[in-house]
Amino acid sequence: MEPGILLAGRYRVERLLGEGASSRVWLARDTRERGHVWAIKELDFRAISPTDRSEALELFEREAGILLRLRHPSLPRVIHRFTQDGREFLVMERVEGPTLADVLRQRGEPLEESLVATWGVQICEVLGYLHGLRPPVVYRDLKPANVMVSVRGPLKLVDFGIARPMRPGRPGDTTAYGTPGYAPPEQYQGRAETRSDLYALGATLFELLTARDPQPFGFAFPPAREFNPALSLEMEDLLSRCLQVDPARRPESAAVMREELEARTRQTRHWLARLLVRRPRRNLGRDSRT
Numbered sequence: 001m002e003p004g005i006l007l008a009g010r011y012r013v014e015r016l017l018g019e020g021a022s023s024r025v026w027l028a029r030d031t032r033e034r035g036h037v038w039a040i041k042e043l044d045f046r047a048i049s050p051t052d053r054s055e056a057l058e059l060f061e062r063e064a065g066i067l068l069r070l071r072h073p074s075l076p077r078v079i080h081r082f083t084q085d086g087r088e089f090l091v092m093e094r095v096e097g098p099t100l101a102d103v104l105r106q107r108g109e110p111l112e113e114s115l116v117a118t119w120g121v122q123i124c125e126v127l128g129y130l131h132g133l134r135p136p137v138v139y140r141d142l143k144p145a146n147v148m149v150s151v152r153g154p155l156k157l158v159d160f161g162i163a164r165p166m167r168p169g170r171p172g173d174t175t176a177y178g179t180p181g182y183a184p185p186e187q188y189q190g191r192a193e194t195r196s197d198l199y200a201l202g203a204t205l206f207e208l209l210t211a212r213d214p215q216p217f218g219f220a221f222p223p224a225r226e227f228n229p230a231l232s233l234e235m236e237d238l239l240s241r242c243l244q245v246d247p248a249r250r251p252e253s254a255a256v257m258r259e260e261l262e263a264r265t266r267q268t269r270h271w272l273a274r275l276l277v278r279r280p281r282r283n284l285g286r287d288s289r290t
């Protein structure tokens with residue numbers, strides 16, 4: 001597909017934003033609503049084998065079905081799905097800004113606990129929304145590369161390619177999906193549940209707070225303070241509980257985890273406030289000798 005093409009008689013493609021093994025994301029301008037630009041995700045079946053085509057289409061249809069009904073400030077809004085020339089398209093809100101992986105890469109060192117805790121609260125909010133749907137939606141691919149720091153609002157959770165509705169009492173996934181290092185053991189056994197996302201959130205926060213990549217299929221994280229001694233004991237304990245192999249030993253829900261992270265942001269602010277009060281006042285005016 002070339003820039004300038006008109007999709008669905010409405011969206012004028014301007015440039016490529018990114019691409020994966022079987023999909024591409026384009027920036028397109030809306031010719032019906034002036035001033036509106038969208039990100040259009042394209043799945044091109046011509047580049048994959050017939051064997052993989054059915055699975056790819058199933059995943060895309062699942063992603064489209066989920067996203068079209070979601071409404072949350074931390075989720076990109078999806079407005080349209082269509083088929084053209086044997087390819088599938090999703091039209092969604094364009095999110096501007098780096099991913100958390102980009103932020104960590106640029107810093108090259110552990111990020112501040114208060115900042116990471118604030119991000120964690122926002123991620124818990126959107127996970128709580130997804131897990132509270134009927135049936136609950138398990139995201140299954142939480143990692144720094146899938147969380148964008150939007151320049152116009154809260155964090156955005158992107159790429160719902162392997163998300164799935166969870167149906168209690170029915171068999172689990174038929175295929176194991178996930179990113180090694182972030183996905184918990186049960187996810188590779190086809191038994192993903194809501195607390196599987198909390199494990200992935202723990203792995204994500206661990207990486208942001210230590211600048212250490214999770215080990216693929218290791219399922220064992222050392223104490224976070226070994227890599228970041230400035231980290232609080234409370235945060236290290238929370239990470240340890242999130243990263244338990246047994247889901248029953250992790251925090252009960254995203255709401256519970258959010259409360260603990262909010263406490264970390266409050267305590268950090270209170271500590272900073274006390275420090276500012278105790279610091280001697282400095283004369284910020286012009287030097288008295290002049």
